[in-house]
Amino acid sequence: MKYIDEYRDASNARRIADEIRRVTTGPHAIMEVCGGQTHAIVKFGIDELLPPAIELIHGPGCPVCVTPVELIDKAIAIARQPDAVFCSFGDMLRVPGSRDDLFRAKASGADVRIVYSPLDALNLAKNNPGKQVVFFAVGFETTAPANALAVFQAHQSNIENFSILCSHVLVPPAMEAILSSPDCRVNGFLAAGHVCTIMGYTEYEPLAKKYNVPIVVTGFEPLDILHGVLLCVRQLEEGRAEVENQYARSVSREGNRHAQRLIETVYQIAPRGWRGIGTIARSGLALRPPFDRYDAERRFDVSEIVAHESEDCISGLVLRGVKKPRECPAFGTRCTPDHPLGAPMVSGEGACAAYYRYKQSEPAVLAGPCA
Amino acid sequence: MCLAVPGEILSIDEGDPILRKARVSFGGMVKEVSLALLPEASEGQYVLVHAGVGISIVNDAEAERIFDYLDQLGELEESGGASS
Numbered sequence: 001m002k003y004i005d006e007y008r009d010a011s012n013a014r015r016i017a018d019e020i021r022r023v024t025t026g027p028h029a030i031m032e033v034c035g036g037q038t039h040a041i042v043k044f045g046i047d048e049l050l051p052p053a054i055e056l057i058h059g060p061g062c063p064v065c066v067t068p069v070e071l072i073d074k075a076i077a078i079a080r081q082p083d084a085v086f087c088s089f090g091d092m093l094r095v096p097g098s099r100d101d102l103f104r105a106k107a108s109g110a111d112v113r114i115v116y117s118p119l120d121a122l123n124l125a126k127n128n129p130g131k132q133v134v135f136f137a138v139g140f141e142t143t144a145p146a147n148a149l150a151v152f153q154a155h156q157s158n159i160e161n162f163s164i165l166c167s168h169v170l171v172p173p174a175m176e177a178i179l180s181s182p183d184c185r186v187n188g189f190l191a192a193g194h195v196c197t198i199m200g201y202t203e204y205e206p207l208a209k210k211y212n213v214p215i216v217v218t219g220f221e222p223l224d225i226l227h228g229v230l231l232c233v234r235q236l237e238e239g240r241a242e243v244e245n246q247y248a249r250s251v252s253r254e255g256n257r258h259a260q261r262l263i264e265t266v267y268q269i270a271p272r273g274w275r276g277i278g279t280i281a282r283s284g285l286a287l288r289p290p291f292d293r294y295d296a297e298r299r300f301d302v303s304e305i306v307a308h309e310s311e312d313c314i315s316g317l318v319l320r321g322v323k324k325p326r327e328c329p330a331f332g333t334r335c336t337p338d339h340p341l342g343a344p345m346v347s348g349e350g351a352c353a354a355y356y357r358y359k360q361s362e363p364a365v366l367a368g369p370c371a
Numbered sequence: 372m373c374l375a376v377p378g379e380i381l382s383i384d385e386g387d388p389i390l391r392k393a394r395v396s397f398g399g400m401v402k403e404v405s406l407a408l409l410p411e412a413s414e415g416q417y418v419l420v421h422a423g424v425g426i427s428i429v430n431d432a433e434a435e436r437i438f439d440y441l442d443q444l445g446e447l448e449e450s451g452g453a454s455s
Contacts, residue, residue, distance in 0.1 A: 001398035004376075227440075250427045250429060
């Protein structure tokens with residue numbers, strides 16, 4: 001498929017890997033921020049193409065993984081309300097709450113549905129006026145405009161039986177939390193390309209300067225990631241700390257202004273709890289008036305829910321790049337995709353799920369000519 | 372969650388800008404996509420689609436730049452200017 005297959009060509013990937021080896025004196029620790037990039041790295045064996053002096057650290061870029069347990073518990077409580085239809089992307093269904101997950105709630109009779117778009121959930125509300133349709137609005141800056149669009153359209157059409165359970169998180173505050181942590185060992189970042197598609201990359205420029213780290217906006221295909229690593233390594237080797245854009249076919253410096261305006265219209269900046277990390281100031285989005293009438297936490301009485309988190313799960317350390325999934329004593333034994341202790345083992349972007357799925361077999365593509 | 376896939380715009384249903392939508396082909400699989408955030412998108416262009424919403428237009432020239440760069444690397448290798 002155009003703009004995918006040609007970026008998975010094995011010979012081109014090896015050519016960039018050779019160039020990385022040529023320019024590296026290292027050592028360098030580079031964090032990829034997006035869970036989609038983590039999965040591509042592990043699936044295609046990109047980490048194994050790199051010289052030993054380069055370590056890829058997996059960051060907190062899985063919005064499913066960082067959604068607080070309390071919000072999963074609230075989602076389950078809402079889904080179990082009579083006449084409620086609870087809609088979500090598929091990733092969220094197996095994420096463990098304090099005692100249960102949405103999949104088990106569905107199995108026990110709750111009307112939980114997987115949708116492809118928040119606009120599908122809005123259509124469900126239009127077509128089922130006797131039901132309360134709730135969408136689990138989880139995601140980074142990439143997903144915020146799609147969810148904002150659903151709320152805006154609901155407001156414009158005066159649809160009263162639609163609401164969202166809001167768990168939006170923002171990437172730059174999380175990167176700053178990592179950089180300012182005493183255990184930070186990150187020398188450079190591959191910034192999440194699709195986040196920058198929306199927000200551009202001006203927000204990263206003060207971060208690169210303040211913490212003296214190169215930040216390379218990077219795409220998701222193997223060639224993109226290797227090229228992003230090369231650009232980052234070149235900066236590190238030359239002592240530069242700038243923001244560069246590897247993913248220029250989809251990202252401009254200013255981003256998508258229409259999307260930004262919609263986000264600013266519907267949401268306001270808010271503190272947000274990150275699972276395994278804690279609350280980060282100004283790291284989330286919440287609905288602003290008059291759109292806050294579509295806030296499911298206000299519509300349903302779930303304010304008293306108190307969460308309990310498994311003490312066996314080290315997802316906070318994995319999400320901050322302090323530990324790799326295999327360093328967890330529960331990995332692959334007490335914690336598996338069928339019986340997860342934490343979200344990183346079940347999310348489509350979770351680092352633990354990537355290691356469980358791909359690190360026990362041969363890399364998918366770069367061993368062969370093309371996929 | 373942040374997965375976005377490029378697809379080709381086959382046709383556009385104009386109207387209220389906030390409801391603007393298109394039929395988009397993803398390697399032959401056709402889906403309806405909102406173009407509310409891409410008012411400048413037109414038929415035949417490739418757009419990056421996330422959660423049912425087009426979020427950017429794929430820039431052909433920028434897409435080619437990495438392959439131009441790879442060609443330059445190849446020329447360097449052939450002339451002995453780079454080694455692995």
